[in-house]
Each structure stands twice: as C-alpha cells, then as structure tokens.
Amino acid sequence: MSEAGLSTHTDEWRAPRGPESALACGSRAARRALFSWLALGLSVETMTRGAAAAVAAAVAAAALLLSSPLAAAAAHERDGRALLTACEAGSCSAEAEAEADSAADSTRGQVPVLDVGPLLGADDADWASSPRATVTLERLRDACERWGFFLIENHGVDASLLAEVSSATRAFFALPREVKARVRRTRSNSRGWADDELTKRLPDRKEVFDFGHVPRPHLGAEEAANRVMDGWNQWPDEAAAPGFRGAMERHYERMEALSLVLTRALAAALGLPPRALDAAFANKTHTAFLRLNAYPLLPRGESGLGISRHTDAGALTVLWQEGPPALQVYSGSKEDNADGGWVDVPVREGALTVNVGDMVHVWTGGACSAPEHRVLPSRSAVRYSAAFFFNPSYDTDVRVLEPLRRSARQAFRAVNWGEFRRRRYEGDYADVGRESQVEDWLM
Numbered sequence: 001m002s003e004a005g006l007s008t009h010t011d012e013w014r015a016p017r018g019p020e021s022a023l024a025c026g027s028r029a030a031r032r033a034l035f036s037w038l039a040l041g042l043s044v045e046t047m048t049r050g051a052a053a054a055v056a057a058a059v060a061a062a063a064l065l066l067s068s069p070l071a072a073a074a075a076h077e078r079d080g081r082a083l084l085t086a087c088e089a090g091s092c093s094a095e096a097e098a099e100a101d102s103a104a105d106s107t108r109g110q111v112p113v114l115d116v117g118p119l120l121g122a123d124d125a126d127w128a129s130s131p132r133a134t135v136t137l138e139r140l141r142d143a144c145e146r147w148g149f150f151l152i153e154n155h156g157v158d159a160s161l162l163a164e165v166s167s168a169t170r171a172f173f174a175l176p177r178e179v180k181a182r183v184r185r186t187r188s189n190s191r192g193w194a195d196d197e198l199t200k201r202l203p204d205r206k207e208v209f210d211f212g213h214v215p216r217p218h219l220g221a222e223e224a225a226n227r228v229m230d231g232w233n234q235w236p237d238e239a240a241a242p243g244f245r246g247a248m249e250r251h252y253e254r255m256e257a258l259s260l261v262l263t264r265a266l267a268a269a270l271g272l273p274p275r276a277l278d279a280a281f282a283n284k285t286h287t288a289f290l291r292l293n294a295y296p297l298l299p300r301g302e303s304g305l306g307i308s309r310h311t312d313a314g315a316l317t318v319l320w321q322e323g324p325p326a327l328q329v330y331s332g333s334k335e336d337n338a339d340g341g342w343v344d345v346p347v348r349e350g351a352l353t354v355n356v357g358d359m360v361h362v363w364t365g366g367a368c369s370a371p372e373h374r375v376l377p378s379r380s381a382v383r384y385s386a387a388f389f390f391n392p393s394y395d396t397d398v399r400v401l402e403p404l405r406r407s408a409r410q411a412f413r414a415v416n417w418g419e420f421r422r423r424r425y426e427g428d429y430a431d432v433g434r435e436s437q438v439e440d441w442l443m
C-alpha cells in the first residue's frame, strides 16, 4: 500500500497562509461568510490602511458574524463593494485586485473564477518565488475551502480540442440505441455506455459513456493486462463513430496533464511541497476516468433530476460543459440536507469547472470538503458534459496529510481508494442501499 497520506515534508516551500486556516468548525455557509470577512481584512491591509486596521476589521467581522450572520453578510457586501470600487478606480495593487475579485464572487454568492495562467506559465518549483503564482495559489486555497468548486480560465486546453470533444460527444450520443448498447457497461465492467445509472439510489436522467486509464497502452483495450478493477475500455466501431476514440483519447491525455498541475497547485496552496501528492498520481499511477454525459430533454409532465445530489469520490474533477446551465453546488454542509442553498454553476465559454472530491476531503481533514452538487433536468435543450475524474492509484491509503493534522476538523481512518471506488460503483449500478461516504471512516 502506498502512503500518499503520510508523506513527511522537509521542503521549505510554503504558500502564504490566510487567517482562515485557523478556522476549524461550522457549516460551509458560515465558514464561507467568515472566510470572506477575514479575506476582507487582508484586502484592507493590502490597500494601505495597515495591518492593525486589517486585524481589527477581521476580528470585528468574526464577532459580528457570530452574533448576527445577517448583519455580517450585509456589512460584508457593503465593504466588498467598496473594495471593488477602489480597485475599479485603479487605486489598488494587482494582489488587492485579485482579492477583490475573489471577495466579489463570494459577495455575490457566485462560484469563484480563477485565472490559472500564472501556474501553467511557470515550473511548480518556481511558484513560491512568483508573486502572480502566489496570488493564484491563495485564491485556489480560498476557493477550495469555501466552495470546493470553481471555474478555471487560461488553462491551456485548446479551444479546437474542446470543439472536437463537443462534436464527437454529440455524434456518439446521437447514435442509434442498439449501436451504443454494443458497448454497454455491466456490473463487472464500469466502462462503456449506460442509461441506467443510479445516484443516491435514484435513477438519473442521463446517458453516460466512461473510459479510463490503460496500464499498457501498447496492448489492446481488452487484453488481460488492461483489465483493471474498474474494467476495460470498450470503444464503438470507428465506422459507427468516426474520430470519436481519437478525440476522446486526446482529451483524456490533456486532462491528465492539467489535473496533475492542479493537484500540485492544491498541495502548494495548502502549504505543502507541490509534489507532495505525486506518489498517488504521477507517472501514470492514477486511475482516472473520463465520463461523457448527455442529459436528454425531460418529457413534459415528468420529473426527476439529471443527477441527484452527490459528492465525487476521487481527488479532483475537471469538467467541460455545454448547453443550458443546470449544474448546481450546494452551499450548506452535507448534514444540513435542506433543499435551499443551491447555487448555479455558470457555463462560461472556454472555461472549465473544477471540484474537489472525497479524497481531498480526507487528505485535508475536512478543511476542503467535497461539495455536494446535482444536475437539473434538461428543459430547453439537450445538455452535454465531459467529467474527468482524477483518482489516485488503487492502492493509495488516503489519510489526513501529516502537516495538516493539527488543524484538521475531522480525523479519519485510512481510506483505501480502490475499496472506496469499488463500493461507490456498486451503488451506481444497482441499489445496494446507503451509499458509502467518507464519514464512515471517521475516527
């Protein structure tokens, strides 16, 4: 078993940490409001009022929030607007501007949008000495802690590749059902086409096509050496779906490279060496899979969701989406379980959507909790998406990362990824009762 959750780190690199790291309790919504207040304190400092004023603002904000969340939210909105106005008038630094953007997203209750260009433009070893990369990492940390969900721009994935993904996805799902059924997935093979997936024991209103990592790419997809715990890839005939496999394999490779950078960025944002999690992913040890989703129009008079509320099981998900916005993230904690608090995740041309999964939740001791999300049914047009699930190697035992233990909100027993994935897939395919949650591993 690998020990990705247990690396001890001697590297001196540290991302600048915001005061939010001291916070270790409360619902996501309450934490989100408090983080924003504290971020405001930081921003105020950057805008030259001085450190003492910033600390005073943050402390006052925390006190106010605890006594009156509504008053705190209203005041935050006011101060967030003042900050934005100052930046718009050109009277603040680039760092303050980035913080202002972030505060503005939170003020408007919107999923943050991150420009990840500064990370992709530099080697991860140089992030610590790059002010732009440092600001991006700070924003990433904030986005992961407050939302677990964010959009990325300047991610380096060519628009032409995304256009290919779009046309190949549309063409595949438009094939006759019997052609798609030739690559139907089964209880013993999670890869292929399906229209009968369950989420939280409820049928989804969608079709999917899954394929994933191949240990020995020089051998055929169905060779014994390429049959892994998830199953084996099944591709439609080239004659039936010309160019489909090629486009998907190119996209998979691009997502693999991007996800590795994002995983390193997450490690760095948490104050760890950027490659702290590499043992679980790098050198093709990961077990990522790519899922195409098509959400058909909901027949008049029927109800149901595209996908019921759920968290993603693995580490990170990188999503391309096209069509009417329908993805929503839940702003409360899992335990709230109320039906309010759903926030729309926008569809922005060229942007990709990222969310953290259950394994990041465990690695960070709950500091970056995996957000619940769902997909509304398609009412005006068929919706398409391609979700790249970046998952660790099967033998990874995920534990709270050593340097984060002292500030962890939750303590977990080791979660073996292979075991967790197997249990989740059993529930995707058939109703096996309550779905496994990381909370089952709480100590």
Ligand SMILES: O=C(O)CCC(=O)C(=O)O
Pocket (backbone or CB within 6 Å): 291, 293, 307, 312, 319, 321, 327, 373, 374, 375, 384, 385, 386, 387
């Ligand atoms: O299609 C989407 O927008 C989200 C997909 C999703 O949540 C999933 O496949 O788990």
